[in-house]
Amino acid sequence: MDRITVIIAENELTEREKLKGQLANEQDIEVIGEARDGKECLELVKRHQPAVVIIKEDLPIVNGLTVAEQLSSEMPEVGVILILTGSEGQEVWHKMLRAGIKEFLTRPFPVDRLLEEVRKVHGIQSKAAKRMTAATPSAPVEPEGPKRRVITITGPRGGCGKTVIAANLAVALAGVSEKVALVDLNLWGGDVAMLLDVSPKRTLGDLLPGFGGIDYDVVDSVMSKHASGVSVLAAPLTGTFDGSTLSRYMVQSILEALRENYEYTVIDTGYANLESTLAAMDYSDLILVVVGMDLPRLRDGKLYLKNLLAANYPKEKIRVIVNRSTNSKEISASEVETILEFPVTTQIPSDDALVGSSVNLGQAFVSSSPGKPVSKAILALAETVSPMATSAKKRSGKWFSFMQ
Ligand SMILES: Nc1ncnc2c1ncn2[C@@H]1O[C@H](COP(=O)(O)OP(=O)(O)OP(=O)(O)O)[C@@H](O)[C@H]1O
Ligand SMILES: [Mg+2]
Known part of the structure; x- marks a missing residue:
């Protein structure tokens, strides 16, 4: 030896x-x-x-x-x-x-x-x-590995559930993949780490001064591991970071490094019109748009989706999630699609008690209460974002065991 x-x-x-x-x-x-x-x-x-x-x-x-x-x-x-x-x-x-x-x-x-x-x-x-x-030219070309997915969670309004969905979606994906990254792009007071009870030693803010070239080792050194196996790139701690310096180039370099090394990269974003949010959307394979279940929110959602299409985001990249879908008795599921003029991929019901305590305890509800309707909705969402969407259940049965 x-x-x-x-x-x-x-x-x-x-x-x-x-x-x-x-x-x-x-x-x-x-x-x-x-x-x-x-x-x-x-x-x-x-x-x-x-x-x-x-x-x-x-x-x-x-x-x-x-x-x-x-x-x-x-x-x-x-x-x-x-x-x-x-x-x-x-x-x-x-x-x-x-x-x-x-x-x-x-x-x-x-x-x-x-x-x-x-x-x-x-x-x-x-x-x-x-x-x-x-990597030498004469080496045989390796067969293509499993398809990678970079997924941005965005929405027309604040408070619509982006962070709750991003954190739980990442934990749900960790049930089928060991390589899941969760990135908190909320530059001011991001709360992904809190929602998962992770105490990050380093954050996104630490990457800034080192930005001569971001490679995977550098990004990896600022990530924190959650018990589910998800690797979290936490947002800077409030007050320590000037968010305006997170450029498009930087976001994309970070995501590039993550795509190389993770099967799934889930990104929680802040305001919809920030450069960092747009950069994440541009780089993503899927854009999950979270809308709320009342007329003003649905109208915002419709406008937002229209703008995305006008900005040339391909329709097949966009998935619409209606959060707290059980909040309205007046609007039916089919009416939602008519209002939004867009198909709805997932409806996530409201569960104030479970979601509230999961947020306060820093526990993902998909793993603490996988049988509850709100968890099942996110697990089903996880299944739809998987590149093996149709075969995952049959192949491993893991999605099902998660849901029991
Ligand atoms: N399905 C749900 N059922 C009950 N409560 C929910 C649900 N989804 C989200 N919430 C509640 O809504 C609040 C806002 O959610 P969250 O922080 O995920 O929104 P956000 O879109 O990330 O907001 P911001 O734009 O401020 O980052 C949370 O405190 C959570 O308790
Ligand atoms: Mg949030």
């Missing part, structure tokens, strides 16, 4: 010995060099080309982050793990993002974390190397 070769860059002798000791007992890891400053680290790495280099951020002569930045651009095949003290400012974090360095350990860390990180970085690097080889 090839061992994972490692170089350690740490100026303090005791810490260096400690790191070395922690790695020494592992069969699959071999420490092949030690550096006491940044300059020596660069020389050693160039000479020995280790699989992984562990670099303390605060190194003398050439600082560790500068070394890491240089290595990731000049020797991308070498995996870098940065060791932080935890007292570094945001600036260090943003520089790391810019350089695409997302593997780091903050002292103190248990030996298990160190070993896990070394193996993980090595695994990522080996996969990347294989991808590079596979």
